[in-house]
Amino acid sequence: MTIHLFNGLVYGALLIIMCSGLALIYGLRRVVNFAHGSLYMLGAYLGYSIAMQTNFWVALVAAPAVMAVFGVLLDRYGFRLLQDRDPLTVVLVTFGLLLIIEDLVQTVWGKSNLSVPAPALLSASVDLLGTPVPAYRIAVIAVGALVALGLSLWLRYSKVGLFVRAASTDPTTTAMQGVNTDALSASVVGLGTALAGLAGVVAAPFLSLSPAMSSDVIIDSFVVVVVGGLGSLAGAFVAAMVLGMVQALGAVYLPDVAVLLPFVLMVAILIWKPAGFAGSRT
Amino acid sequence: MSIQRVAGSAAVALVVGAGVFAWVSSGTLLSLLTQAIIYAVFALGVGVLLRQNGMVSFGHALFFGCAGYAVGLLLQAQWSAELAMLATLAGMAVVAFVMGLVIVRVPGVAFGMLTLAIGQMFFLTASRSRGLTGGADGMNIDWPSTLFGVSQSVLLKPANLFLLCWCTLVGVMVLLGLLLNSRFGRITEAVRDNEERARFIGIRTLLPRAAVYALSAVITGLAGLLSALNTGFVSPENLHWSLSGVALMMVVVGGYKALWGPALGAVVYFMAKDFLGDYATHWMAIFGVALITVIVFSPTGLAGLLERVVKGKAAVRVHKAHGH
Numbered sequence: 001m002t003i004h005l006f007n008g009l010v011y012g013a014l015l016i017i018m019c020s021g022l023a024l025i026y027g028l029r030r031v032v033n034f035a036h037g038s039l040y041m042l043g044a045y046l047g048y049s050i051a052m053q054t055n056f057w058v059a060l061v062a063a064p065a066v067m068a069v070f071g072v073l074l075d076r077y078g079f080r081l082l083q084d085r086d087p088l089t090v091v092l093v094t095f096g097l098l099l100i101i102e103d104l105v106q107t108v109w110g111k112s113n114l115s116v117p118a119p120a121l122l123s124a125s126v127d128l129l130g131t132p133v134p135a136y137r138i139a140v141i142a143v144g145a146l147v148a149l150g151l152s153l154w155l156r157y158s159k160v161g162l163f164v165r166a167a168s169t170d171p172t173t174t175a176m177q178g179v180n181t182d183a184l185s186a187s188v189v190g191l192g193t194a195l196a197g198l199a200g201v202v203a204a205p206f207l208s209l210s211p212a213m214s215s216d217v218i219i220d221s222f223v224v225v226v227v228g229g230l231g232s233l234a235g236a237f238v239a240a241m242v243l244g245m246v247q248a249l250g251a252v253y254l255p256d257v258a259v260l261l262p263f264v265l266m267v268a269i270l271i272w273k274p275a276g277f278a279g280s281r282t
Numbered sequence: 283m284s285i286q287r288v289a290g291s292a293a294v295a296l297v298v299g300a301g302v303f304a305w306v307s308s309g310t311l312l313s314l315l316t317q318a319i320i321y322a323v324f325a326l327g328v329g330v331l332l333r334q335n336g337m338v339s340f341g342h343a344l345f346f347g348c349a350g351y352a353v354g355l356l357l358q359a360q361w362s363a364e365l366a367m368l369a370t371l372a373g374m375a376v377v378a379f380v381m382g383l384v385i386v387r388v389p390g391v392a393f394g395m396l397t398l399a400i401g402q403m404f405f406l407t408a409s410r411s412r413g414l415t416g417g418a419d420g421m422n423i424d425w426p427s428t429l430f431g432v433s434q435s436v437l438l439k440p441a442n443l444f445l446l447c448w449c450t451l452v453g454v455m456v457l458l459g460l461l462l463n464s465r466f467g468r469i470t471e472a473v474r475d476n477e478e479r480a481r482f483i484g485i486r487t488l489l490p491r492a493a494v495y496a497l498s499a500v501i502t503g504l505a506g507l508l509s510a511l512n513t514g515f516v517s518p519e520n521l522h523w524s525l526s527g528v529a530l531m532m533v534v535v536g537g538y539k540a541l542w543g544p545a546l547g548a549v550v551y552f553m554a555k556d557f558l559g560d561y562a563t564h565w566m567a568i569f570g571v572a573l574i575t576v577i578v579f580s581p582t583g584l585a586g587l588l589e590r591v592v593k594g595k596a597a598v599r600v601h602k603a604h605g606h
Contacts, residue, residue, distance in 0.1 A: 032391045032394075032395070081578075082578070085581075087390060087391055088338050088390070088391065088394070089577055089581065091338070091391055091394065092338075092530070092534055092573065092577055093573075093574050093577055093578070095527060095530075095531075095573070096531075096569075096570040096571070096572075096573035096574040096577070097570065097574070098570070099566040099567065099569060099570030099573070100566070100567045100570035100571065102566050103564055103565075103566040103567035103570065104567065106566075107564065107567075215523075215524070219398070219399075219402055219523075222395050222398065222399070223399065226392065226395055226396075226399075230391075230392070256410070259406045259410070260403050260406060260407065263399045263400070263402060263403040263406075264403070266395075266396070266399045267396065267399055267400060267403075270388050270392060270395075270396045270399075271384055271385070271387075271388070271396075
């Protein structure tokens with residue numbers, strides 16, 4: 001039982017890192033980024049290459065940094081130019097981007113499964129309430145918690161965080177108050193993309209790298225952001241943990257219907273409360 | 283579009299189909315064309331939802347795959363093939379209408395994500411219930427030896443199958459052209475453009491929207507039946523969301539504003555994939571770039587582009603005729 005709850009926490013933490021990026025980008029740009037899973041995959045593969053050349057710790061910093069630059073460019077030359085277009089148009093553009101990144105990854109790294117060893121420092125097992133668990137997975141939970149805490153504090157107490165919250169509510173008025181919303185959006189999309197990359201690097205040592213990894217995670221991430229309320233960070237954190245638990249416990253106790261549970265949850269929430277748990281924003 | 287124009291276009295289309303039937307003897311080309319036409323019907327289904335309802339579905343493979351599974355299972359239960367096909371389409375219409383009553387209330391992008399989730403539920407169910415559907419391996423569809431009075435060996439000849447699919451496509455387009463030209467078409471357009479205003483002038487908006495959803499499901503199901511006939515096989519791949527994505531791409535690249543745009547998109551997709559040959563391993567990147575390019579530079583798609591070119595030329599001709 002402990003181990004299943006623990007694995008639920010690990011997957012929930014990974015989803016938190018993924019979905020905070022998705023929710024941030026939606027909040028500021030009103031874009032549902034279909035390519036977010038592909039960005040996660042790209043981050044994981046970049047991390048793999050960097051880790052093979054140097055070591056895991058360099059990859060942990062460098063891959064998200066590269067992804068951040070990519071995200072800033074994506075906002076500057078993608079989302080900003082399309083901000084007056086129909087939201088569905090932009091969704092389709094991100095779908096096109098998804099196809100391009102999938103192809104890029106398959107071309108550069110091939111279709112076979114790759115794996116990244118956990119760093120030596122974290123390769124041991126730790127005893128948790130009588131059950132041995134890999135230290136690396138505890139570190140994953142810690143990273144998820146740090147991301148959640150860091151983002152919450154940043155949005156709540158920093159000046160830029162205040163601007164982000166203001167621009168998420170009403171970009172036009174925020175811009176009239178003298179906030180450079182274009183630069184703000186670029187940094188937030190950069191941050192969101194970097195978080196997708198971070199999730200990829202963090203996932204690499206315990207999930208194998210394959211071209212299918214993006215579609216598995218993007219659908220779970222959509223479930224999380226929809227259940228949590230599009231654009232709501234707190235909602236996404238709670239929903240990510242709930243989904244992680246549902247997946248881990250369901251796989252053990254209800255193996256036949258476990259894979260369907262997240263979707264049932266999502267369909268029920270969307271029909272009952274189209275704006276999600278935490279969603280009061282439209 | 284007047285009735286005369288619909289009839290005229292249909293006549294031209296049937297002549298073109300007969301021409302291909304008579305003159306193209308290459309089996310590979312015919313089967314490629316057949317596949318393109320089947321997906322053209324699929325794309326028409328996705329397109330009509332976008333055109334008449336303004337809704338983007340990321341889960342239409344649901345109806346494409348389920349049609350194949352339904353007819354396969356009914357045949358296993360010893361139904362006659364004709365009845366099985368009719369029952370599949372009728373059942374799909376009813377189920378989609380009831381589903382539509384619930385899900386078309388969800389607005390915008392959330393609708394797309396909802397359809398994605400429902401589609402993925404069916405994909406996972408079909409991949410996992412090995413006993414019923416053969417799981418991830420898929421299942422064979424045992425067509426009887428004669429279908430609608432034609433023996434299977436005659437029907438499945440590449441040229442005949444092509445003609446059948448082509449006539450189905452033309453038939454669907456004629457029916458859609460007539461239907462969307464009627465009061466139903468105008469009501470759905472009014473609801474799409476401004477639901478609240480449509481309600482003010484006394485239109486009940488939910489029923490027409492659910493009806494469009496059902497219509498789009500039935501057309502997609504018809505494509506699924508043709509595909510089941512063409513390949514004699516159905517697998518969870520037919521339900522996967524990437525297939526819905528590809529169909530959506532055909533609709534957008536072809537142009538959803540024109541009725542024939544999605545069909546054009548499907549044909550262009552398959553021709554381009556074949557033309558690319560060795561580069562086809564990179565089809566995802568190539569079509570990704572094409573998709574973004576079309577959305578950004580020609581939101582009305584290839585159909586819109588063609589219409590502009592034709593109209594532009596006509597305008598130039600008129601201009602010259604007036605001696606300026």
